Amino acid sequence: MASTTTMQRVMITIPPSLLQQIETMMTKTNSSRSQLIREALEQYLENQRRQELRELLKEGYLYRAEESQRLAQEFFIAEQEAWDQNAPWEE
Numbered sequence: 750m751a752s753t754t755t756m757q758r759v760m761i762t763i764p765p766s767l768l769q770q771i772e773t774m775m776t777k778t779n780s781s782r783s784q785l786i787r788e789a790l791e792q793y794l795e796n797q798r799r800q801e802l803r804e805l806l807k808e809g810y811l812y813r814a815e816e817s818q819r820l821a822q823e824f825f826i827a828e829q830e831a832w833d834q835n836a837p838w839e840e
Contacts, residue, residue, distance in 0.1 A: 761786075 763771075771785055778785070 771782055774780070774785055775782055780788075
């Protein structure tokens with residue numbers, strides 16, 4: 750079953766230099782103006798979503814790193830005591 754997509758018409762205002770670049774790309778890619786602008790917007794939105802995900806991952810990694818460092822500091826003394834008590838060279 751084929752799905753149909755309903756398109757909506759929108760009006761945008763762009764500088765002449767950008768319009769010229771779009772016209773040039775239309776010729777190179779044999780695409781319509783609407784298709785080029787749609788693809789550019791889709792790519793932009795995907796890049797924004799990826800950037801947001803990268804930021805969330807970065808925040809998570811930094812949180813985990815801080816948490817891991819805190820835990821390591823908390824257990825350092827206990828690990829040191831266990832090592833001192835069970836070191837193979839001590840009798």
